[in-house]
Amino acid sequence: MKDITVQRAAKVKKEKNKVKRGQLSRRKAITGLIFVSPWIIGAILFLIYPLVTSFWYALNNIRITPIGKNFNFVGTGNFTQILLSDPEFIPHIVDYLVSTLISVPVINVFALMIAMMLNQRIKFKGPFRLIFFLPVIIVSGPVMGMLSAEGAVSVSALNAQAISGAISNFLPYYLAEPISDIFTNMIMILWYSGVQILIFLSGLQKIDKSMYEAAKIDGGSQWECFWKITLPNIKSLILLNCVYTVVYISGNESNAIIVLIQRAMFSGTKEKGYGYASAMAWVYSLVVVLIVLLFAGLIMGRKDVYERQAKKVRKQMKKDRRTARKIERRNARNARKFKKAEKKGKFTSYEDFE
Amino acid sequence: MAYRGSKIDPKKMGKDQVKILLLILPLVIFMALPIVYIINHAFKPMDELFAFPPTFFVRRPTLDNFTNLIKVSRNSGIPLSRYIFNSFVITLVTIGLSLVFTTLAAFSLSKLKYRGRNMLMQINQIAIMFVATAVSIPRYLIIAKLGLVDSYLAHILPLLSVPVALFLVKQFVDQVPQVLIEAAYIDGASDFHIYRKLIIPMIKPAIATAAILVFQQVWTNMETSNFYINDDSMKSLTFYMNSLTNANNTVAGQGIAAAATLIMFIPNLVLFILLQKNVMNTMAHSGIK
Structure with a gap:
């Protein structure tokens, strides 16, 4: 029993060195941004920039003369x-x-x-x-x-x-x-x-x-x-x-x-x-x-009945997630404590610590 | 209900169908009026075009209007085929590119999580509602700055982002179950793989609908020809047809306009017939529930 837990702890440690936390979500984020980037570029060029400029124009009195555009700020x-x-x-x-x-x-x-x-x-x-x-x-x-x-x-x-x-x-x-x-x-x-x-x-x-x-x-x-x-x-x-x-x-x-x-x-x-x-x-x-x-x-x-129920379920799920996070945090804290204690050489296995 | 494949019409004419048919037939006739009118109008000889009260059906069909149209376009120096070619290139490239961009963006916005995702969607929603006319001059400035005036890109780029299409496709991607995507991840699929092998087949009906929407926008668009193109040989068919109708607003012009309208209308018909099977039938069997 003791050996297995030691082994497992060691394994966890090893894996932790290899795979960083949140790598998948970061990968997803990067590919997501790559996928959406053509759209973003298009949107900036042909939607957002024109929108902003047209708002600026709206605040001006513009006369188009042969020399160029003649701006005259008039506010509202x-x-x-x-x-x-x-x-x-x-x-x-x-x-x-x-x-x-x-x-x-x-x-x-x-x-x-x-x-x-x-x-x-x-x-x-x-x-x-x-x-x-x-x-x-x-x-x-x-x-x-x-x-x-x-x-x-x-x-x-x-x-x-x-x-x-x-x-x-x-x-x-x-x-x-x-x-x-x-x-x-x-x-x-x-x-x-x-x-x-x-x-x-x-x-x-x-x-x-x-x-x-x-x-x-x-x-x-x-x-x-x-x-x-x-x-x-x-x-x-x-x-x-x-x-x-x-x-x-x-x-x-x-x-x-x-x-x-x-x-x-x-x-x-x-x-x-x-x-x-x-x-x-x-x-x-x-x-x-x-x-x-x-x-x-x-x-x-x-909202109809289904949506109310769905909302309730979503709320419950959120709560569950929060508890899960709490437990995770506590485990991490304990693990850290265990490591510190191990360094000091107080005990050799996880069970001693508990 | 048994699996019926891609056949949507039941084989037999049952009693239960009569009720719905009775309801729907008057509406169908009602809606078919303009189509019948356009087809008939193009073949009317001169005296019937101006008959009062206007006749709906053509009595003595002729091809005069079409020959007139070809004659006029021959005189103008640039052949009609040039405009048709322009329009086809513009439409095909725009539809292709915008569908790829739209589906990629929809997949990314719907299924991949990253910061700023909601903000992007909101920008899109605002863009849907803004009046396109208002931004035409800033757009012109951008096109001029990029040096795209008088090129095909000037036709294509401003129409590439169709916010309504993105909104529509995203609604459908939202309904692809997350479980399926996770299963694919576990089997080692990359994001692009998932997009190509999973998302695309599942949202085919939405893609077909979006294709129709984009086509309609591109095909009937005159703004780009109006604002960004000075060279007559680079303008689109729609613009040419419209200018024919306006310039020849004479007695002979009416017949030409009618013929031009029919020519403009036929690609729509063909495209819809090609796509409509996709629009309707893949949904029921695509696994989206």
């Missing part, structure tokens, strides 16, 4: 001008806010419905999927303008005067207009949903079928299965889709605010110009971030 002047005296920006932002807040849920619910239908076992599923996805490509092209000019994007049934009349009667003007716009452009809104359908579908296919079986054996109805199994399982994808939709709507080149920014960017007037456009873009991005945060809060804020 651009921002106050946008928010207080620009006749177009604020109404556009309000329009954009209302229409986004309405169309994002519409698009996502529609996409989820379609994805669930396409997830059933039906014939011609492949062609259907193709058809649902393809409009996305068209929406970004020049075709869209042509189509909407010829009235192909509005349904006459939804376009009925009655609806827009009723809306404008009951709501103030700045709300009524975007809402009736949504009704008239229903088809266009639905055309945006291709990518969302794809993402939802891949999420739906990942859900374990046996969960539904178990639920059915326990007497769960389809409706309950949807709320208790499907939705919690694809929650992160709903968030992803909402973010994607918001970003897609806001970054679209046909978006009124983008057009406004572009126009300001290339206008040679004294007060507008690139600095002004940058400031506008920053305000606009802030609004977009707020919308995304709002949706994220709505979706991720409500």
Whole structure:
């Protein structure tokens, strides 16, 4: 018994000399950084540096002259001008806010419905999927303008005067207009949903079928299965889709605010110009971030049973880890003590020490 | 449910399918409208293009629009094939590189632990939300400083990092079980090995989706041609098509625009048909639960 423990202690000592603690995690960190480095370089060059410079531009009044750029520091002047005296920006932002807040849920619910239908076992599923996805490509092209000019994007049934009349009667003007716009452009809104359908579908296919079986054996109805199994399982994808939709709507080149920014960017007037456009873009991005945060809060804020349980387990695990660390530390301390004592020659084996 | 391989359509037409088909068919028709319209529009003769009320289906299909398009492009000095070549090179290289970078970054950000990981992810999330138009001039300055104006790299580099794609792919890599990766480590696999042999096959559907997203962004992008390219022979097909539509905004221009639209549209169709099997079917059998 004594010999074995001595041997083991010796072995541990030997191994300790060869392999340093934390080598694996360091190796992982290095390869991780190597893997991510192309992305980091790209991000610094084409995302972070432009972002910082555009913020600097936003604080300046820039005039592009034949000699070069002419900077004139104005501080927050651009921002106050946008928010207080620009006749177009604020109404556009309000329009954009209302229409986004309405169309994002519409698009996502529609996409989820379609994805669930396409997830059933039906014939011609492949062609259907193709058809649902393809409009996305068209929406970004020049075709869209042509189509909407010829009235192909509005349904006459939804376009009925009655609806827009009723809306404008009951709501103030700045709300009524975007809402009736949504009704008239229903088809266009639905055309945006291709990518969302794809993402939802891949999420739906990942859900374990046996969960539904178990639920059915326990007497769960389809409706309950949807709320208790499907939705919690694809929650992160709903968030992803909402973010994607918001970003897609806001970054679209046909978006009124983008057009406004572009126009300001290339206008040679004294007060507008690139600095002004940058400031506008920053305000606009802030609004977009707020919308995304709002949706994220709505979706991720409500915790269901699974998440509460998961949180509990995570907490327990954290506690366990802490105890394990504590024990490890104590062992290390004891080992050190043992070594010291051994050096002094007080005893020859671990058991004596104990 | 039995393993059905890569066939997604059931063989038989059952009674239970009728209900869903009835629900979905009107929507399908609804969504198919623009596609049908584009195809029909390209083959319309002049009088039908301007008919009022506009007709949806073509009555007397002709190829006039396409011949006109070729004629116009011949007159402009630079052949159409040059633009097609440009666009193909740009798109292929961008998709390839950005998928490699995105998956590598997603694997690293999701499965390898190091300091600053969360910060990188947050930067990415901010980047998703920022308006791309606002950074176009700083980007131009960088491109000019690197001496890339009028080269293919000017097309490719700004589009390489697609934050949405990274976000999407990372969501999928997150779901690859840690146990599997640890098992591979124990068997002596290196990180790159794990990336290539384990992560890539498992997230194929996400890669296919990301490929479609990137393609769509690159293919329809006019910004790079607009801002970073002065030489006409280096511009992309999309830019050329768009300028045709704008420059020939006359009666004859309408037909040319319609034909151009169809030409722009076909690669999308082909790519999606090629990728869609991957998008949908690998997921169920890839071991991600």
